[in-house]
Amino acid sequence: MHVQHHVFPFAGCLIHQIDFDPSTFHPDDLLWLPHHAQLQQASRKRQAEHLAGRIAAAHAINALTGHATVPGIGPQREPRWPPGIQGSISHCGQQALAVVNENETALVGIDAESVLRETQAQEIWQSVIKESECQRLASLPFPLGVTLAFSAKESLYKALHRRVNRLFGFASAEVIAVTPHTMTLALTAPLASFAKDTVFTLYWQQEGNRVLTLLCAA
Numbered sequence: 001m002h003v004q005h006h007v008f009p010f011a012g013c014l015i016h017q018i019d020f021d022p023s024t025f026h027p028d029d030l031l032w033l034p035h036h037a038q039l040q041q042a043s044r045k046r047q048a049e050h051l052a053g054r055i056a057a058a059h060a061i062n063a064l065t066g067h068a069t070v071p072g073i074g075p076q077r078e079p080r081w082p083p084g085i086q087g088s089i090s091h092c093g094q095q096a097l098a099v100v101n102e103n104e105t106a107l108v109g110i111d112a113e114s115v116l117r118e119t120q121a122q123e124i125w126q127s128v129i130k131e132s133e134c135q136r137l138a139s140l141p142f143p144l145g146v147t148l149a150f151s152a153k154e155s156l157y158k159a160l161h162r163r164v165n166r167l168f169g170f171a172s173a174e175v176i177a178v179t180p181h182t183m184t185l186a187l188t189a190p191l192a193s194f195a196k197d198t199v200f201t202l203y204w205q206q207e208g209n210r211v212l213t214l215l216c217a218a
Contacts (some may be wrong), residue, residue: 001025001048005059011203013216015110016060018096020052035072052096053089060100061085078161088158092210101216107200109159109215113151115206121146128153133175140178144206149175151213152183152202159200159215164192173200181205183213 002024007014025048030036033054039047054070057079062068064085071087072080081087087100092112099110116124121143125134129149137145153170160168168191176199177184187198202215 001029001051003052003055005055007059007063010205010212011214011216013099013101013214014060014063015212015214016056016063016098018052018056018059020048020055020094020096022048022094025051032070034070038073049091049096053091053098056096056098057087057089057100060087060098064100064102076161076165076167078158086162088155090154095210097212099214099216101218103218105218107159107163107215107217109155109157109202110213111151111154111158112210112212113147113154115209115211116143116147116150118143124150128170129175130171136175137178144211145178147211148178148183148204148213151211152185152204155202155213155215156185156200159217160191160194163194 002021004019007016029051030039030047039050058068058070069082074080079089084104085100086104086106086108087098088108088110089098090110090112092114097110097112101108125146128146153173156173173185173187176186181203182201183204184199184201187194187196190196200215202213204213
């Protein structure tokens with residue numbers, strides 16, 4: 001599969017991005033992955049995305065440690081990071097992104113989304129945010145606000161999953177503030193060792209039709 005790798009800074013972290021051409025993907029490309037057998041039943045699209053994400057992650061780990069370790073797949077399909085590393089992976093269109101932190105207890109979550117169309121935002125907003133959150137996002141165009149809340153909650157899920165170790169939904173956190181560069185979420189109920197009303201500040205940026213959100217806290 002044809003890929004291009006580049007790195008860019010965001011919110012004090014280095015984001016490793018892989019641009020990939022899924023039309024050039026061949027199933028044999030998966031043999032690069034130590035866990036390739038676990039992907040044999042996945043769709044071709046999913047296989048290409050997974051490969052691109054693991055390439056991004058290997059670059060990120062190599063930049064940090066000097067070893068291009070490929071994260072495996074955990075019991076709930078989450079990336080299995082090497083000892084001493086915490087990280088996160090996201091996919092959006094023909095791009096995959098990864099970020100890592102050398103603090104194994106760090107909270108790390110990244111998510112990239114294409115901005116929803118107006119009709120899409122109208123269809124899904126009530127499953128992502130409450131009316132009160134919608135009002136707090138009123139400074140943004142409605143489709144952008146819904147997309148941003150969706151993405152931020154996805155990033156939070158990825159960051160907390162290792163500690164919580166169970167599924168939890170969008171209603172588990174609510175938007176309490178948004179600025180041109182940050183979004184603050186608060187838990188609506190306890191999650192593992194995190195108490196109700198625990199606050200998390202994520203960074204966000206928009207680049208063209210893509211929104212990127214990041215939580216990276218030691």
